Amino acid sequence: MSSADLIKILGTAGARYVVARQLRYSAGTLIRLGGETILLDPGPGTLVRLAKSKPAIDVTTLDAIILSHGHIDHCNDVNVLIDGMTEGGLKRRGRLFAPRDCLEGENAVVFNYLREFLEEIVTLEPEREYQQGGVSFSTSAPHDHGTETYGIIFDHRGDRISFMVDTRFFPELLPSYEGSGVLVINLVRHKPHESGDVRHLCLDDAREILKAIRPRQAVLTHFGMTMIRAKPWVVAQQLADELGLDVRAASDGMTIELR
Numbered sequence: 001m002s003s004a005d006l007i008k009i010l011g012t013a014g015a016r017y018v019v020a021r022q023l024r025y026s027a028g029t030l031i032r033l034g035g036e037t038i039l040l041d042p043g044p045g046t047l048v049r050l051a052k053s054k055p056a057i058d059v060t061t062l063d064a065i066i067l068s069h070g071h072i073d074h075c076n077d078v079n080v081l082i083d084g085m086t087e088g089g090l091k092r093r094g095r096l097f098a099p100r101d102c103l104e105g106e107n108a109v110v111f112n113y114l115r116e117f118l119e120e121i122v123t124l125e126p127e128r129e130y131q132q133g134g135v136s137f138s139t140s141a142p143h144d145h146g147t148e149t150y151g152i153i154f155d156h157r158g159d160r161i162s163f164m165v166d167t168r169f170f171p172e173l174l175p176s177y178e179g180s181g182v183l184v185i186n187l188v189r190h191k192p193h194e195s196g197d198v199r200h201l202c203l204d205d206a207r208e209i210l211k212a213i214r215p216r217q218a219v220l221t222h223f224g225m226t227m228i229r230a231k232p233w234v235v236a237q238q239l240a241d242e243l244g245l246d247v248r249a250a251s252d253g254m255t256i257e258l259r
């Protein structure tokens with residue numbers, strides 16, 4: 001794989017039906033920036049999708065893993081990736097960034113025996129800045145998602161590359177993502193859930209978000225069944241026409257080259 005700055009979305013599945021039936025892959029997102037290789041939200045199948053990418057992506061080339069939150073479609077493969085990237089602990093290397101809920105307490109998701117294989121485990125807190133090698137990223141304000149969840153915003157060479165992960169929409173979400181050149185949105189639902197109690201974004205929310213942020217490049221991903229049925233590429237084109245923005249629907253394995 002080249003060393004150019006890029007995002008590779010290994011999987012685009014976003015809710016239990018789509019994940020359980022693997023209608024889309026549920027692997028995470030590979031981010032290569034400034035020579036660092038970072039895996040965000042390693043859902044089920046991430047190790048497989050790395051190995052099966054063309055060309056294959058060697059797990060030992062990962063420098064860091066970031067978990068946005070501890071739901072299974074975001075963290076299932078974290079343990080096997082830690083084992084892989086450290087060669088079973090033979091090489092103490094790599095960093096894990098994760099919210100406290102993923103690391104401590106009854107919902108912790110990282111096996112204890114693997115923790116010492118890593119160079120460092122960094123606890124994510126809201127609206128804080130972090131460094132990975134020469135790359136800086138910050139966390140968003142807390143998302144409204146039922147478990148401790150942060151969006152991830154990279155500030156790189158004057159550009160902002162943002163990942164608005166799972167959340168219910170609320171207006172206070174927007175300032176964290178202001179100025180995003182590239183905005184990846186986890187758009188799980190086409191219509192709001194009838195119960196009004198599903199803490200995920202729907203199409204109307206995505207429209208509001210894109211109107212407010214107006215990124216140079218918007219990418220929709222993490223699709224639930226209602227989005228799959230609505231054909232994500234059709235939804236993306238409609239938003240693009242309506243808002244006059246470049247909006248793309250992610251497909252499994254899609255690479256976005258960064259400027």
Ligand SMILES: [Zn+2]
Pocket residue numbers: 069071074145166
């Ligand atoms: Zn979630």
